[in-house]
Amino acid sequence: MAAVDLATHPGHLARRLQQAHYLLWNTMVSEEITSPQFAVLNAIISEPAGLDQRTVGEKVGLDRSTIAEVISRLGRRGLLDKVRDPQDGRRSLLRLTDEGTRTHRKLTVRTARMNQVFLAPLSAEEQVLFFDLIGRVADAAEGLRNPAEPVAAPR
């Protein structure tokens, strides 16, 4: 009777976009390692000193619970090591294993190929726009989350 058109609902579009991506990832990149798992490997790889979970979560945009699950799976697969920080007993330090580094390298190549296929319907200029528009919307909404200290300091 009063149905709305979901094609004008950004949330619905976002969900469909993610599903489409999931599908392509599965067929073109890996059935074992998921996209969030790759993001975690990618966050850790450039820090040979090791990173703690919270920081990794912040970098890839995952909350404390989810990051714990993802890391546990990567640990089970032997792609990273997790040891208690001797300096600060609250933290765990995360480091990639050699296997983890190899996996990251392999997936980086495939991911690049997949991204090309995924974005193929858009021209080069449109692709830039695509990143810009989505990034701005996501950033703004994330900003609403943490009230963020007022830019003009309260007098």
Add this chain to the structure above:
Amino acid sequence: MAAVDLATHPGHLARRLQQAHYLLWNTMVSEEITSPQFAVLNAIISEPAGLDQRTVGEKVGLDRSTIAEVISRLGRRGLLDKVRDPQDGRRSLLRLTDEGTRTHRKLTVRTARMNQVFLAPLSAEEQVLFFDLIGRVADAAEGLRNPAEPVAAPR
């Protein structure tokens, strides 16, 4: 060492966008009814004759298993009825209850408000572009799924 920039990965962006939306939905629309649940109500509301699960799933873009779960939750909340189709014993017919119709109406208003806030960082022209670009990418990827009978019929 060889970390990539996730900001140029559409999949990562899609995930962040969806998370941002989830957050906003939760605070501005409903903590009870989720966005996929609303999509299902919306798909059923204009069909007083009732719809089967498969068709609903197709309309909102959910697979058979997921749609079954969502419908079960909506049924538990008393927002829809599910009865076996007497004409075809494989199907269930889904219809909104009065409560379901009321809920849809209420959420439609709030959803419109939320969409405005969500898209506020974009100008009107950019919003049109936003829908167009995401829609095209998602459609194309969904197209890869079902090989789709060749346009030029095989001779």
Add this chain to the structure above:
DNA sequence: CTGAAATACTCAGTGCCCTGACTAATTCCG
């Protein structure tokens, strides 16, 4: 009319994602 194929749905299993409540360790302050 009867067995094979197709269709609608269910179930088990895996993984992502969030919140709220809890534990353990550290830091900060009086």
Add this chain to the structure above:
DNA sequence: CGGAATTAGTCAGGGCACTGAGTATTTCAG
């Protein structure tokens, strides 16, 4: 120093999303 606040991580619980296997029903072909 010693208790309070902060910080890192865990755990329980709810919901979304997919695949592969299985059940029931209908349809179609011989």
